[in-house]
Amino acid sequence: MAEPISFHFDFSSPYSYLASEKVDTIAARHGREVVWRPILLGIVFQHWGTVSLVQQPGQGTYAPHDMARSARFLDVPFRYPSRFPVPTQQAARAFYWLDDHDPAEARQFAHAIFRAYYVDDRDISAPSVVLDAAAALGVDRPALSAALASAELKERLKRENEAAIAAGIFGAPWIVADGEAFWGADRLPQIDRWLETGGF
Amino acid sequence: MAEPISFHFDFSSPYSYLASEKVDTIAARHGREVVWRPILLGIVFQHWGTVSLVQQPGQGTYAPHDMARSARFLDVPFRYPSRFPVPTQQAARAFYWLDDHDPAEARQFAHAIFRAYYVDDRDISAPSVVLDAAAALGVDRPALSAALASAELKERLKRENEAAIAAGIFGAPWIVADGEAFWGADRLPQIDRWLETGGF
Numbered sequence: 001m002a003e004p005i006s007f008h009f010d011f012s013s014p015y016s017y018l019a020s021e022k023v024d025t026i027a028a029r030h031g032r033e034v035v036w037r038p039i040l041l042g043i044v045f046q047h048w049g050t051v052s053l054v055q056q057p058g059q060g061t062y063a064p065h066d067m068a069r070s071a072r073f074l075d076v077p078f079r080y081p082s083r084f085p086v087p088t089q090q091a092a093r094a095f096y097w098l099d100d101h102d103p104a105e106a107r108q109f110a111h112a113i114f115r116a117y118y119v120d121d122r123d124i125s126a127p128s129v130v131l132d133a134a135a136a137l138g139v140d141r142p143a144l145s146a147a148l149a150s151a152e153l154k155e156r157l158k159r160e161n162e163a164a165i166a167a168g169i170f171g172a173p174w175i176v177a178d179g180e181a182f183w184g185a186d187r188l189p190q191i192d193r194w195l196e197t198g199g200f
Numbered sequence: 201m202a203e204p205i206s207f208h209f210d211f212s213s214p215y216s217y218l219a220s221e222k223v224d225t226i227a228a229r230h231g232r233e234v235v236w237r238p239i240l241l242g243i244v245f246q247h248w249g250t251v252s253l254v255q256q257p258g259q260g261t262y263a264p265h266d267m268a269r270s271a272r273f274l275d276v277p278f279r280y281p282s283r284f285p286v287p288t289q290q291a292a293r294a295f296y297w298l299d300d301h302d303p304a305e306a307r308q309f310a311h312a313i314f315r316a317y318y319v320d321d322r323d324i325s326a327p328s329v330v331l332d333a334a335a336a337l338g339v340d341r342p343a344l345s346a347a348l349a350s351a352e353l354k355e356r357l358k359r360e361n362e363a364a365i366a367a368g369i370f371g372a373p374w375i376v377a378d379g380e381a382f383w384g385a386d387r388l389p390q391i392d393r394w395l396e397t398g399g400f
Contacts, residue, residue, distance in 0.1 A: 048257040057248040058370030062383065072400050073390050170258030183262065186386040190273050200272050 004033040005191075008164055008174040010041040011088040011124060014067040014078070017114045018185040019173035021076045024107075026188060030195035032177075036099070036110055038092035039164045040157070041085075041172055047165045052085065070185065077119050086117075086125040093153045094130050094144060096160070108137055204233040205391075208364055208374040210241040211288040211324060214267040214278070215385040217314045219373035221276045222388055224307075230395035232377075236299070236310055238292035239364045240357070241285075241372055247365045252285065270385065277319050286317075286325040293353045294330050294344060296360070308337055 005027050009016035020036075027034045045051055054063045064080050071078030091113045099106035112133040116122040122129050127148060135141040147153050164174075168181070175182045175191055180199065182191050193200060205227050209216035220236075227234045245251055254263045264280050271278030291313045299306035312333040316322040322329050327348065335341040347353050364374075368381070375382045375391055380399065382391050393400060 050257055057250055058368065062368070062370070062381065066383070066387075069390065069400075073393065168258065168262070170262070181262065183266070184386070186384070187266075189389070190269065193273065200269075 002032060003178065004035045005195075006035050006037060006176045008037045008039050008169055009172045010039055011091045011110075011113050011117065012085040013041055013172045014080075014118065015070070015185040016173040017078070017118045018067075018071055018074055018076055019175065019188065020110065020114050022074060022185075022188055023173075023175060023191075026192050027195070029192070032195060036095070036103075036107060037160060037164070038088070038095050038110070038157075039161050039169070039172065040088060040092065042087075043161045044165060044169060044171070048170050050170065054084075074185070077115075079119060079121055081117055081121055083123055083125075086123060088124065089154075089157065090127050090130045090148060091124050092160075093148055093157050094134055096156050097144060097147045097153055098134065098139065105137060105139070109134055109139075112136065202232060203378065204235045205395075206235045206237060206376045208237045208239050208369055209372045210239055211291045211310075211313050211317065212285040213241055213372045214280075214318065215270070216373040217278070217318045218267075218271055218274055218276055218385040219375065219388065220310065220314050222274060222385075223373075223375060223391075226388060226392050227395070229392070232395060236295070236303075236307060237360060237364070238288070238295050238310070238357075239361050239369070239372065240288060240292065242287075243361045244365060244369060244371070248370050250370065254284075274385070277315075279319060279321055281317055281321055283323055283325075286323060288324065289354075289357065290327050290330045290348060291324050292360075293348055293357050294334055296356050297344060297347045297353055298334065298339065305337060305339070309334055309339075312336065 005023070007019070007023050009020060024034050041052065053059055068078055068080060095106050095110055098109050113124050113130070116129060116133055117124045124130065131141050131145055134144050171183050173185055175187070177191055177194055178199070180194060205223070207219070207223050209220060224234050241252065253259055268278055268280060295306050295310055298309050313324050313330070316329060316333055317324045324330065331341050331345055334344050371383050373383070373385055375387070377391055377394055380394060
C-alpha cells in the first residue's frame with residue numbers, strides 16, 4: 001500500500017469538521033489510509049501572525065453562512081456552535097493518547113468530538129465532555145483523566161504543533177498526499193483526482 | 201428568463217480569471233445569463249483593512265502553487281504572471297465603456313485581457329495593451345483612448361467599486377445568484393447545484 005495521507009485539523013475548525021467526514025472515504029476509494037493529526041490553530045495563527053477566517057473584516061456574516069451551506073452541499077449535518085471558537089487542547093491531547101494505543105479508536109473519538117461540537121452544540125473545551133466522549137467508546141476514563149494532566153501529553157501536543165508549523169502549515173484542514181499539500185475542505189475534489197491520477 | 205447572475209472580479213485576481221472561464225457555461229446550462237462587473241480589489245481590501253491572499257503570511261509559496269493546480273484541475277491555461285499583481289483601472293474602465301454599448305463585446309474584451317495576463321504574460325496595466333486588446337475586437341481605438349482619459353469613466357468605476365463594497369463584497373471572484381453570494385472559484389460547483397435545484 002502507498003504511503004498514508006496526512007490530515008491536520010483543529011477540532012474547533014468548521015471546515016476541518018467537514019473534511020473529517022469525507023477524507024477517509026476519499027482515501028479508501030484509492031486504497032489509501034489517512035493519518036489524523038489534531039493541532040491548535042490558535043498557535044499556528046500566532047506563529048504566522050494571522051487570524052481565523054471569522055475574525056477577518058467583512059467575513060462576519062459570510063463565513064458562518066458559507067460553512068452551513070458547504071455542509072449542506074457535502075451532506076454533512078452542521079449547526080454553528082453557540083460558543084465559537086473554543087480551546088481544543090484537551091480533545092487534541094486525548095486524541096494522541098488514544099492514537100498511540102489504537103488509531104481506529106482515536107478516529108472514532110475524533111468523530112465523536114467533532115459531532116459533539118458541530119451537531120449537538122456541546123462545549124468540547126470542557127474536560128468532562130472530552131472524557132465522556134472517550135468513555136462512551138469504552139476507554140478507561142480515570143486513566144485518560146490522569147494522562148490529560150501529565151506533562152508528557154502536553155509536551156506531545158506541543159511537538160505536533162511545532163512540527164506542523166515547521167512543515168509550513170498555516171491553516172486547516174491541511175491534507176498532504178504524496179508530498180502534495182491541499183488546504184481547505186473545498187480542495188477535497190482535487191485530492192480525489194490527485195489520488196486517482198497520481199497528480200495532474 | 202430568471203434574473204441574471206452577477207459576477208464581480210478584478211482582472212488581476214487569479215481565481216477571478218479561473219471563474220471567468222467557467223461562469224457563463226455554468227449559467228447557460230441553467231438558462232441563465234451573467235452580468236460581469238470588474239472592480240478594483242485594492243480599493244476593496246483598503247476598505248475592509250485586509251490584504252490579498254499572496255500577501256498573507258505563510259501563503260508565499262502555497263498560493264501560487266494552488267492557483268496553478270486549480271487551473272489544471274479546471275482545465276484552464278494558466279501561467280503565473282511575471283508582474284503580480286498589477287493595477288487594473290484602465291482595463292476595468294475600458295470594460296464599462298464597452299459594456300454600455302455592447303455587453304457581448306465587453307465580455308470578449310474581458311476574456312482577452314484575462315488571457316493576455318494569465319496566458320501571454322502581458323502587462324495589462326499598460327494602456328497600450330488595453331487599447332490593443334480592444335482594437336483587436338474592432339473597437340474604435342481613438343474613441344476608447346479618449347474615453348479612458350475622461351472624468352466620467354473614472355467616476356463610473358469609482359461608483360461600481362463603492363456599490364460592490366456597499367453590497368458587502370470583500371473579495372473576488374464574487375458571484376451572486378438569486379440573492380445568494382458565493383466567494384471564490386472553488387464555489388463554482390455549489391453555484392451549479394444552486395442553479396440546478398433553486399437552493400439547497
